[in-house]
Amino acid sequence: MRENYLLHKLHSLTGIIPVGFYLCQHLTLNSFALAGPKAYDGVIHFFEGLPPQLLYALKYGVVWLPLIFHAVYGVIIATRADSNYSKAAYKFRENRYYVLQRWSGIVAFLFLVYHMTSTSIAASIKGVESTILYDNWAEKLSGGIGPIQIPFLVFAIYVVGLVASTYHFSYGIWNFCIRWGITISESAQNATAKVAQVAFVGLTALGILSLVGFFWSPLEKKGAPEGAEVRISTPITVAQR
């Protein structure tokens, strides 16, 4: 298939907006797990409570459609790409980024097929209560998949999928700036490489903290015990009477 200039640019753009933007907000909202079950489940119920038309427009129009286009066109580019990294002599930084970006894209793609099937699709069939609430995550992450019951296998899969996704997006920022003519000089490209490194470390840390949050919630507000009545008594002053 011949290179299509417009589709390639659209592919680059969708990787940042809306897909990359979604990744940032998704990991931020997931980190509410650090504040305990009430905070995390509150986020899930907030989205559940949106008017269905708005929810479906956001879910399918803003997330799924651009993501599917980005993934499918990305696979086309990756299978057509002729990277010379493995062919010895040209081990330049750019070639290394190029190879890692393609491999991370393929791993992220496989992870997303599993992730979206076991969250979004499972929740729309069985409901959120048995699929994507805090307690479901704690149970799911600490177990295995199907017949492979290795403790914390799912947690390990999430770490691999997360790192692939954050790497792919972060170095996508560097790529995007070159493709759109934003960084032309070498020093500008070096500067965005640093931004990409910071984004990679920051987003990966946020994602790993979110996963840890299903087992340890240091930010949980310790209020009155469940079912306890809270009485607020205001002394009535002479002036109020």
Ligand code: HEM
């Ligand atoms: C930190 C670990 C993660 C957790 C706890 C998590 C949690 C969730 C949950 C609960 C849903 C279902 C939302 C709903 O239907 O209401 C979901 C969907 C989704 N997640 Fe994740 N996620 C994680 C990591 C990731 C990563 C690394 C990506 C990479 C891009 C990702 C991309 C998506 C996408 C595209 C959807 C479908 C959006 C939708 O249908 O609403 N997630 N995730």
